[in-house]
Amino acid sequence: MRLRLAYRRYLLPFRTPVRTAHGVWAEREGVLVRLTDESGRAGHGEAAPIPWFGTETPDEIEAALASFGEWVTEEQLVAVPARLGCLRFAIAGALSALRGSESSSDAGHAYLPVAALLPAGRAVLTAVAAKAELGFRTFKWKVGVGDPADELAILDDLLGQLPAGARLRLDANGGWDARVARRWLERTADRPIEYIEQPCFAGKNEDAGTRRRMDDVLRGLAEDYPTPLALDESLVGAQDVEHWLAEGWRGVFVIKPALFGDPTPVMARLAAAKADVVFSSALETAVGARAALQLALAWPGEKPRALGFGVWPLFHESVFDGPYVAPFIRKEDVEKLNAEAVWNALT
Template structure:
């Protein structure tokens, strides 16, 4: 099996954001990544996406690109499967491409799954990510009218008092029953995090995501136990080993997993299966190829929380897609044709 021949190709992309994404880590102006395609002797094709975010501890785009170039146009199943340690986004992309290739023509992508859990999940809500300022308020009203009921907003990049006032305006505009996720991207210190949690008491907050830096594990766990507002971790929990470590130390909150950054799916899907309700599957701002693979894996895992894939408004309509533009997703079309369309647009 490992020596079966494959045709392998890849394309590099750079996509400017419609509006640069401002986080506590600075201004992010464009998304860089690599699309990959493999084809076997039977004409079956598979697609994947390598979408690193270096500050999450992934490889660089340059490192992934060097490995892709080393494969050459003609390679084997064994070689594309043997992704070196330290290239988690590349490993995920190759696993996705292999799963798509192995699926029979016309069938959906088969991800590692728990059939009992999957049978219960027919559709999943989607959370919409809002930009800051007036643009975010305008989009909130539009998204609410379209049926979204979970929203996400970045905090920790500006003055505390001004940001709290802005969150209060967002809360005032939320439709009945809606919830808000706040993401600090590890940009708060312990004192400011406590001020935030005190200010948010009684508001419809689903969780505050990554309030403290990645290396502040003990402080983050203590914060989660000492305050009524739920917390989530994102940058601090990229792969299966991270999940195990936080669980062992008593983490009571939510895990936000970006499949595109987490490595080979079979390594982390077993951890999700322990308690799917504790997990959110989220976008890493990929194209439609990465989005469809990630959402398919969310259904396979049996998660129930709103998917963090409502990021379609962050890109111009360049044909590469990315994110999910509707408030609910029901089993994405994961047939080969959907991936081929995106591949051809680059």
């Protein structure tokens, strides 16, 4: 079947720049894809790459789309190479929206809890109360941004401000070396920390030996301390999931579906392995978020941990955002996200 391919590249400044151990991230760049069949039915998908995680870049996505021309076949689309994982996710999402295969069944979860994303540094102490007031009970704080001694001092103030029974996740974005990670893990051992996300990381451009040594460091930290660890930057694409499942990783798998190409086989693999999964935002627009949240809601078995989607409002125009006021995301909120409206807002 012939499909008409259109795409729109976007560059959207965040309302507030996101500070992580990788530096300041001020604007989101990505590409929306729209596929229309001969009856005029359309499906949208989003490629929201994170090059510092080791994904492809927006330029590579645009070049691949430009090479297609206006009319494509499904065979051509699914032949996009695996290294363009974000583009493959956009294509899979657009095809599934077009076929209506994403749409509602009664299977899956009616709603899932959401973790509120808190700002790095001391700003966390003024941000947390408003989120708790809204009813959030899982929180995520970015660490590895400032001096470790300062951040360690803030940790206990933050724990003191959390409502009873709250859970706190820390995300170092790979910004610690093994020594700093051990210092933190000693401190968190007797504190109620849900998990620490990616304490250390060797970039995708490091040589294989360096990356292997970093895997050993992560395994060692996971074995030596009681606070659970989560992999995030370590997981970009199906081959990384296979690698860590084969390693017998018993911690958390943070899955940003946007980075996993056609997500269906990866989800099946993680579910079969009974992996401890946290579905998380890539700071994409409502188009990619809709597809990612549908996967989370369809996760088989037990309710997964709180979603890493407490990121909105993220953009200046609310049409680009997902649902955000409540500490839960409901299936009906996700189904209401309007991909065509996002597309139209990018003229």
